[in-house]
Amino acid sequence: MADSKITPMPEKVRARARACGIEVAIEREDAIVVGAQYLADAARRLDTIAANNDDLAEPKRS
Amino acid sequence: MSGHLADLSIQEAAARLRDGSLSCLDLTRGHLERIAERDRAYRAFVYVDTDGALAEAARADDALRRGNDLGPLHGIPIAVKDLVDTAQMPTAYGSDVYAGHRPTEDADVVLRLKAAGAVLLGKLETYEFAMVGPVFDRSFPPAANPWNVNCTTGGSSSGSAAAVAGGLVRTTIGSDTGGSVRSPASYCGAVGLKPSFASISTRGVFPLSPSLDHVGVISASVAEAAITHDAIADAAYANARPAAASRLGQSLSGLRIGYARDWFAHDAETLPAVLEAVDAAASVLSLLGARIEEVALPEAADFEAVGAVIIHAEAFEGHRQQLKASGERYSRKVFQNIVSGLCLTPDDLIRAREAALRLRATLDRRVFSQFDAILTATTLTPAIPFVDFVGEAARWTPMRTIAFNVTGHPALSVPCGFSGGLPLGLQLVGRAGDEAALCQIGHAYELASDFAASKPPRP
Numbered sequence: 001m002a003d004s005k006i007t008p009m010p011e012k013v014r015a016r017a018r019a020c021g022i023e024v025a026i027e028r029e030d031a032i033v034v035g036a037q038y039l040a041d042a043a044r045r046l047d048t049i050a051a052n053n054d055d056l057a058e059p060k061r062s
Numbered sequence: 063m064s065g066h067l068a069d070l071s072i073q074e075a076a077a078r079l080r081d082g083s084l085s086c087l088d089l090t091r092g093h094l095e096r097i098a099e100r101d102r103a104y105r106a107f108v109y110v111d112t113d114g115a116l117a118e119a120a121r122a123d124d125a126l127r128r129g130n131d132l133g134p135l136h137g138i139p140i141a142v143k144d145l146v147d148t149a150q151m152p153t154a155y156g157s158d159v160y161a162g163h164r165p166t167e168d169a170d171v172v173l174r175l176k177a178a179g180a181v182l183l184g185k186l187e188t189y190e191f192a193m194v195g196p197v198f199d200r201s202f203p204p205a206a207n208p209w210n211v212n213c214t215t216g217g218s219s220s221g222s223a224a225a226v227a228g229g230l231v232r233t234t235i236g237s238d239t240g241g242s243v244r245s246p247a248s249y250c251g252a253v254g255l256k257p258s259f260a261s262i263s264t265r266g267v268f269p270l271s272p273s274l275d276h277v278g279v280i281s282a283s284v285a286e287a288a289i290t291h292d293a294i295a296d297a298a299y300a301n302a303r304p305a306a307a308s309r310l311g312q313s314l315s316g317l318r319i320g321y322a323r324d325w326f327a328h329d330a331e332t333l334p335a336v337l338e339a340v341d342a343a344a345s346v347l348s349l350l351g352a353r354i355e356e357v358a359l360p361e362a363a364d365f366e367a368v369g370a371v372i373i374h375a376e377a378f379e380g381h382r383q384q385l386k387a388s389g390e391r392y393s394r395k396v397f398q399n400i401v402s403g404l405c406l407t408p409d410d411l412i413r414a415r416e417a418a419l420r421l422r423a424t425l426d427r428r429v430f431s432q433f434d435a436i437l438t439a440t441t442l443t444p445a446i447p448f449v450d451f452v453g454e455a456a457r458w459t460p461m462r463t464i465a466f467n468v469t470g471h472p473a474l475s476v477p478c479g480f481s482g483g484l485p486l487g488l489q490l491v492g493r494a495g496d497e498a499a500l501c502q503i504g505h506a507y508e509l510a511s512d513f514a515a516s517k518p519p520r521p
Contacts, residue, residue, distance in 0.1 A: 013405065020385075020404060021386040022389055022401060023390070024401065028394065031398040031402075033402075035402025036402045036405035038402075039370060039406055041367075042367035043371050043407075043414070045364065045367040046413045049360070049367075049368070049417045049421065
């Protein structure tokens with residue numbers, strides 16, 4: 001399993017795809033790495049969600 | 063009353079089918095004629111079942127003559143997203159991987175439609191596996207937006223929205239995992255209802271992300287969306303709650319609506335016209351008797367992070383074997399998008415599901431304890447030109463929809479204006495199980511504004 005807390009590099013994406021038996025053409029790797037990086041950032045954000053929710057402001061009248 | 067049979071609302075057609083001034087067969091022929099006349103421009107249908115539809119319509123006429131009235135959808139033409147299994151029609155899930163595939167069984171939602179007496183016209187274009195689009199390297203093109211055929215419909219229920227907006231059919235079935243019913247409805251000037259999680263069976267609908275997948279409805283009006291929803295909701299769900307159509311026409315007096323204005327107003331991608339349109343809608347709802355107060359929601363980016371992790375982790379696992387066997391037959395962007403999920407771990411998915419539960423609890427505790435509904439935007443811009451999607455990377459269109467796939471609350475998109483000749487949509491979000499309040503509010507707004515009744519230029 002890849003560690004999403006470490007920046008995915010093309011080599012990591014390639015190795016993980018190979019381990020899953022999925023053929024990734026070289027010209028597709030860059031787009032996959034960009035997507036994987038976005039998802040790694042999203043996974044990191046999960047840790048902050050509990051704290052964010054405790055800070056919700058009370059409703060205000062418009 | 064409109065001149066062409068395809069322009070009759072479900073309620074108008076139902077009344078005429080029962081007073082004998084119209085037959086199901088003629089109503090169906092009217093729709094088939096309209097599809098033949100217009101769909102060359104819209105490409106909403108990937109398959110039209112002319113013979114099957116006419117046979118079903120004849121059976122519906124016969125049943126009505128014998129006094130066997132199956133309810134509001136009896137004899138009403140309807141079409142289904144091509145992500146949904148139909149035993150009598152090909153079902154390719156929007157992908158060349160499944161070209162020519164014919165399921166052996168109907169999906170539960172199709173069985174519900176048949177039991178309700180609806181007439182299935184055919185299958186509607188979908189983004190490939192409901193994942194990402196539009197793409198241009200499949201063997202068939204994406205549906206076009208009837209308001210401007212050079213623009214995308216949004217997706218993934220692209221054909222459903224195009225078919226309704228283009229006047230081909232009044233009501234359709236779609237699916238919504240991150241906004242796939244509501245965003246195309248918003249872009250095309252149609253009504254999109256994503257009901258509460260698990261209120262409609264997803265059996266037989268190709269899974270994208272089982273934790274977030276919802277069957278939904280795209281229709282020409284809120285009332286027609288409510289009627290369609292009530293016909294396909296699971297019996298156990300429907301029996302325990304008021305029908306979506308049960309409060310249509312009731313006053314909004316006494317209802318409290320939280321306006322999540324800050325949730326989209328300060329996003330750099332929000333077009334000023336969208337903010338103006340939703341602000342104006344808030345004023346209309348206030349004039350209709352609802353009490354409007356601004357409300358704060360958890361950051362949109364929190365919901366989007368949770369949704370992205372769940373969708374990509376589940377989609378990758380769901381497609382893993384197929385990617386191995388036939389990855390080269392996926393369109394390029396869909397392949398890349400699904401494969402990017404390989405970086406996620408099982409622990410990421412567990413944490414994302416826990417965060418989703420927390421966000422849902424937060425909305426229930428902090429928002430729905432005080433408000434009957436939330437008002438916000440659906441999409442932050444009008445429809446985007448196809449040419450903007452031609453590049454290598456997938457482009458995500460700015461919207462505020464995935465939050466309610468994450469929390470499972472019902473959400474409704476209703477047309478609320480135009481910008482540059484293209485429709486805009488507002489979004490109403492309700493308590494879990496309270497589709498009735500959403501449809502009550504949406505219907506009242508629709509009657510007080512004329513946006514849902516506006517028609518695109520003829521192709």
